[in-house]
Each structure stands twice: as C-alpha cells, then as structure tokens.
Amino acid sequence: MFMCDLRRHEHQAFGFLVDAPEIRALVDEARRMMAGIADTVARVEALKPAFATLLAAEGWLPDEYASPDLTSGMGSGIGQYALYRAEDGSLTLFSLVIPAGAETPVHDHLAGGLVGVYRGRQQETIYRRRDDGRDETKAVLEISRTQAMDAGEFYSLVPPLDDIHFVKTLSDQPSVSIHLLANDTACVWRHRFDPSTGDVKAFRSGYSNAPCPPDAA
Ligand SMILES: [Fe+2]
Numbered sequence: 001m002f003m004c005d006l007r008r009h010e011h012q013a014f015g016f017l018v019d020a021p022e023i024r025a026l027v028d029e030a031r032r033m034m035a036g037i038a039d040t041v042a043r044v045e046a047l048k049p050a051f052a053t054l055l056a057a058e059g060w061l062p063d064e065y066a067s068p069d070l071t072s073g074m075g076s077g078i079g080q081y082a083l084y085r086a087e088d089g090s091l092t093l094f095s096l097v098i099p100a101g102a103e104t105p106v107h108d109h110l111a112g113g114l115v116g117v118y119r120g121r122q123q124e125t126i127y128r129r130r131d132d133g134r135d136e137t138k139a140v141l142e143i144s145r146t147q148a149m150d151a152g153e154f155y156s157l158v159p160p161l162d163d164i165h166f167v168k169t170l171s172d173q174p175s176v177s178i179h180l181l182a183n184d185t186a187c188v189w190r191h192r193f194d195p196s197t198g199d200v201k202a203f204r205s206g207y208s209n210a211p212c213p214p215d216a217a
Contacts, residue, residue, distance in 0.1 A: 012210075013085070013210045013211055014085045014086070014087040014210075015084070015085065015087070017081075017082050017083055017084065017209065017210060018060070018061070018062060018065065018083045018084070020060035021060075022053075022054055022057045022059075022060040023054070023060060023083055023084055023093060025050065025053070025054075026050050026053070026054045026093065026180065027084050027091070027093065029047060029050040030047055030050070030091055031091075033046050034090070034091070034182075040112045040158055040182075041156075041158055043112075044112055044113060044114060044157075044158060045156070047113075047114060047180070048114065048156070051114045051116060051154060051178075051180060052116075052152075052154065054178065055116045055117075055118055055151070055152050055154060055178060056152060061083075061095060061118065061176070064081075065079070065081040065083065065095050065097075065209070066095060066097060066118075066119065066174075066176045067079060067174070068097050068098075068099045068174055069081075069208040071208070072205075072206075072208055073186075073204070073205045073206040074104055074105065074205050076098070076099065076102040076103065076104075077102060078096065078097065078098050078099070078102060078104060079095070079096070079097040079208045080094055080095075080096050080186050080206070080207050080208055081094055081095045081096075081097070081207060081209045082186070082207045082209060082210045083095060085184060085210065086184075089183060089184040089187075090182060090183070091181075091182055092179070092180075092181055092183065092184050092185050092186075093178070093179070093180050094178075094179050094185065094186065094207065095118070095176055095177070095178055095179075096167075096176070096177045096178075096179060097174050097175070097176050098167060098168070098169040098174060098175050098177075099169060099174045100169050100171060100172050100174060101168075101169060102168070102169055103166055103167065103168035103169070104166045104167050104168075105166060105192040105193075105203070106127065106141070106164060106165070106166045106192060106193040106194070106195055107164070107165070107166065107190060107191065107192045107193070107203060107205075108159070108163045108164045108190050108191050108193075109157060109159065109163055109181060109183075109185060109190065110159060110163070110183060110188060110190050111157075111159065111181045111182045111183035111185065111188075112156075112157055112158045112159060112181070112182050113156070113157055113180045113181035113182055114154055114155070114156055114157070114179075114180045115154060115155055115157055115177060115178070115179045115180075115181075116149075116152070116153060116154025116155070116177060116178050117149045117150060117151050117152070117153055117154070117175060117176070117177050117178075118151060118176045118177060118178050119151055119173070119174075119175060119176040120151065120169060120170075120171035120173050120174060120175030120176060121148060121149065121150050121151075121169070121170040121171040121175060122148070122149050122167050122168065122169055122170060122171075122175045122177060123146060123147070123148045123149075123167070123168045123169075123170050124147050124148075124149065124155075124165055124166075125143060125145075125146045125165060125166050125167075125168075126143070126144045126145050126146070126147075126162050126164070126165045127141040127142065127143055127144060127165060127193070127195065128141070128142055128143075128144040128164075129141060129160075129164065130142055136200065137199065137200055138198045138199065138200060139164075139193055139198055139200045140198060141164065141193060141195040141198070142195075144162070148170060154178075157181070164193060184212075185205075186204070186205045186206050186207045186212070187204060187206065187207070187212035187213060188204070189202050189203070189204050190202075190203050190204070191203055
C-alpha cells in the first residue's frame with residue numbers, strides 16, 4: 001500500500017501522474033516518434049508495438065484509475081484518469097473506465113493516436129459525417145461500422161477519419177481502455193453529438209483526477 005502511494009502524485013496536474021516504468025517507456029517512445037516522424041499516419045503506426053507492450057503488461061495501472069467515477073463529466077459513472085499529460089498539450093495517456101452496460105456520449109477527439117482495451121470487452125460504434133461541417137451546431141451522422149474489442153486489442157485514430165464514435169461496455173465488469181492521443185483530450189473543447197436530432201454541443205469532459213487549465217476554453 002505504501003509503495004503504491006509513492007507511485008502517485010495526487011495533486012500533480014501534469015507530467016507522470018502515474019509514475020510507472022511501463023508508462024515511461026511508452027511516453028519516451030512517443031516522444032521519439034513525435035520528434036522523428038512528421039507524418040501522423042506513419043507516426044501512429046510506428047507506435048503500435050510500444051502501445052501493445054503496455055496493453056499486455058500488468059501491475060502499472062492503480063486500482064482507482066481502473067474504477068468508475070460517479071462524479072464524472074462524461075456521465076454514467078465513466079471515469080477518465082490522466083496517467084501522463086504533457087504540459088504543452090501535445091500528448092496525453094489516460095484510462096477510460098466505463099461501467100458494465102454504460103456507454104459514452106457520441107463524441108470526437110480532435111487528435112490522432114492509439115486506443116486499446118486493457119480490461120473487459122467494449123463495443124465501439126463509429127459514425128461518418130455526411131454534411132460539410134460548416135454549421136457548428138448541427139451534424140448529419142450515419143453509422144459507418146461497429147466493432148467489439150477484447151483486452152489487448154487496439155485501433156489507431158487519425159482524424160478526421162473515424163473520429164466520431166461512442167463506446168459501450170459489453171462485459172459484466174467495467175471496461176478499461178487506454179488512450180494515447182496527441183492533445184490534452186479531456187481539457188480541449190471538443191464535441192458531443194446527438195445523432196437522432198443532429199445537435200452538436202461543445203464538450204469538455206475533464207479528467208477525474210486532474211484539473212483543466214482555466215484558459216483551455
Ligand atoms: Fe472516444
């Protein structure tokens with residue numbers, strides 16, 4: 001217990017909020033790729049082996065960052081926990097915990113990276129946008145595909161392609177997914193969508209364990 005406490009920095013907003021060698025290895029690799037590969041698709045592709053290694057490793061994610069959060073900005077008890085946050089907003093690693101049977105709102109991310117399931121089973125429903133995006137309050141969406149994913153499986157995200165989705169937990173236990181994205185995902189203003197009405201709302205989910213900068217709006 002004491003050793004676990006040493007690995008976390010409860011009041012730290014940036015840097016390694018969870019300081020584990022497995023997380024440092026992935027972030028170091030991501031930094032190398034960001035410095036060396038300009039093309040987003042190629043960079044995300046090159047990061048896949050390091051990301052798969054983290055997903056396959058045990059013991060680096062504290063239990064409370066793999067647990068639901070009843071006060072969450074996503075709603076439905078969905079916890080979003082920053083594990084690493086670059087202070088300049090260029091890179092974030094976070095866990096997303098969705099209780100059994102719960103689902104996220106339909107949302108976008110506005111940054112590229114990798115998303116994978118660490119525990120449980122999830123279903124992802126991806127939307128295609130049919131309008132030209134000029135009206136910031138409306139979107140015409142249609143489902144492009146649905147995919148189920150088990151622990152260890154992951155996908156790449158390179159907006160604007162496949163950037164709008166929602167995720168539902170299929171397992172009896174909460175699902176935990178790990179996201180490595182090239183922005184401060186929970187603190188940037190992004191969008192949530194209501195596909196039935198076409199309404200689009202500005203959306204900042206916030207992290208369960210770290211504050212957003214006041215000027216991020
Ligand atoms: Fe998402």
